[in-house]
Amino acid sequence: MYLAGKVAMSAFRAFWNSPVGPKTTHFWGPVANWGFVVAGLVDMNKPPEMISGNMTAAMCVYSGLFMRFAWMVKPRNYLLLACHASNESVQLYQLSRWARAQGFLDKKEPEVQQ
Amino acid sequence: MAASKLQALWNHPAGPKTIHFWAPTFKWGISIANIADFSKPPEKISYPQQIVVTISGLIWSRYGLVITPKNWNLSSVNFAMAGTGICQLTRKIRQDHFFQAQEAPVEG
Numbered sequence: 001m002y003l004a005g006k007v008a009m010s011a012f013r014a015f016w017n018s019p020v021g022p023k024t025t026h027f028w029g030p031v032a033n034w035g036f037v038v039a040g041l042v043d044m045n046k047p048p049e050m051i052s053g054n055m056t057a058a059m060c061v062y063s064g065l066f067m068r069f070a071w072m073v074k075p076r077n078y079l080l081l082a083c084h085a086s087n088e089s090v091q092l093y094q095l096s097r098w099a100r101a102q103g104f105l106d107k108k109e110p111e112v113q114q
Numbered sequence: 115m116a117a118s119k120l121q122a123l124w125n126h127p128a129g130p131k132t133i134h135f136w137a138p139t140f141k142w143g144i145s146i147a148n149i150a151d152f153s154k155p156p157e158k159i160s161y162p163q164q165i166v167v168t169i170s171g172l173i174w175s176r177y178g179l180v181i182t183p184k185n186w187n188l189s190s191v192n193f194a195m196a197g198t199g200i201c202q203l204t205r206k207i208r209q210d211h212f213f214q215a216q217e218a219p220v221e222g
Contacts, residue, residue, distance in 0.1 A: 029177035035166035042162045050158050054147035062141055069137035074182040 020075050030070075030080040036063075037083060040090035048101035056095045063088040127183045138178070138188035141195065148198035156209040164202045171196025 020026040036059065043051070063084040070080035099105050128134040148167065151159070171192040178189030 025173070025177045025180050029173050032166070032170040032173040035170055036163075039160065039162035039166045043160050046160070050160065052147070052151050052154070052158065052160075054150050055144065055163065058143040058147040062137075062144055065133065065137040065140050068133045072133050 020077065020079075026075065026077060027079070030077060030083050033080065033083045033087070037086045037090055040087065040094055043094065044090070044097075048097045051094055051098040051101070053095075053098050053102070056091055056098055059091040060088065060095055063091060128185050128187070134183060134185060135187065138185060138191050141188075141191045145191065145195045145198045148195070148202060152201065152205070156206045159202050159206040161203075161206065164199045164206070166199075168196050168199030168203060171199060 015021055016023070018024075022028070040059075066084045067081055067088065070077045070084060073080075096105070123129055124131070130136070144167070171194075174192035175189045175196065178185040178187070178192065181188075
């Protein structure tokens with residue numbers, strides 16, 4: 001029990017003092033971006049007429065690019081990568097809802113040959 | 115002389131051969147999308163989305179100056195993004211809270 005407590009404390013201390021930890025902007029930047037994911041999740045329950053096609057499409061490209069950015073930046077930022085991977089999923093889903101509401105995803109009716 | 119300056123830019127560690135350039139450059143798309151949405155009725159604006167756009171933009175304006183390599187492009191695009199978020203929020207808040215005050219006397 002005592003050992004488990006000690007391990008937990010040292011892990012927490014490592015996190016707290018990490019160069020990408022909560023005392024740095026490398027942490028809070030990505031935390032702020034999780035807001036996009038949360039906002040997207042909240043907006044999933046709204047009617048698709050409220051979705052902005054412009055913003056959602058822009059978000060899809062944006063998160064795709066930033067997944068790569070998070071991987072390549074120094075220091076490498078896994079939190080940011082996870083955030084943009086999640087946002088990509090949420091925004092693609094919202095985009096599909098918007099597209100369906102706009103009629104882009106309707107199946108073409110086969111022409112009836114008499 | 116100009117050629118070597120251009121070459122320096124081309125080969126910059128945050129230059130056009132890298133994701134450090136294209137990711138923030140594309141982020142202008144979010145601001146442009148928001149500006150395009152200025153002409154949409156405020157009922158369609160999403161509070162959660164625009165609040166995040168504003169706060170995230172402000173935090174990232176600082177982040178761009180602290181990472182390696184330093185990224186002015188990232189900082190400036192986020193600053194602009196925060197600006198468009200503030201505009202959209204202002205439009206929606208104005209409609210939700212000040213518009214109602216105007217309509218109320220009509221009922222009485």
